[in-house]
Amino acid sequence: MDVSRRGFLKLSGLSIAAFATGLGFDPAVAEAKGYALKLEGTKKIPGLCHFCAGGCGTLSYVKEGKLVHLEGDPDHPTNEGALCPKGASLLSVAYSPNRLTKPKRRAPGSDKWEDISWEEALDRVAKKTKEVRDASWKAADEVVDAKTGLKKMLTVNRAEGIAFLGSAEVDNEESYLFTKFCRLIGTPYHEHQARV
């Protein structure tokens, strides 16, 4: 008998289930018990995956201040309990040893990143923003007058060298502040990474 790889896996699963049932052992019950045991003593916190604009609902289970389990919220209308690989990786992201917790800088010509303080990072960003804003500032632009058809200069006051890209990690309040910031520095170019 020729058995495909998929067919072999199905047959193996059925054999194991039949064997377990024959021993009076129901895998579904064992799984449910294991699940309940795993979540014992945890606090369930509903939330949202922040990776994209889908806004899938999550359930986080926290024990002694640590996130111990995370899954899709079955009652959420968007995802009905499912999570894509990004959403399903949230638990790993929270405790990954590779997660960046400090700002880093790679100096010109260097081949490595170095930790810098938040003060230094903020100072550098502010200084660079001012430099680029000054260098790319456009006070007036030439337009064609709709009535006369003649060219004329119009005051625009915009920083053409700066663009601002938002993120799905940004909430409503932060988006509001970012928009204010863009208006303040004079860039008309602000966009969102995850809008639908």
Ligand code: SF4
């Ligand atoms: S990244 Fe995936 S899980 Fe997260 S909101 Fe988007 S679709 Fe949902």
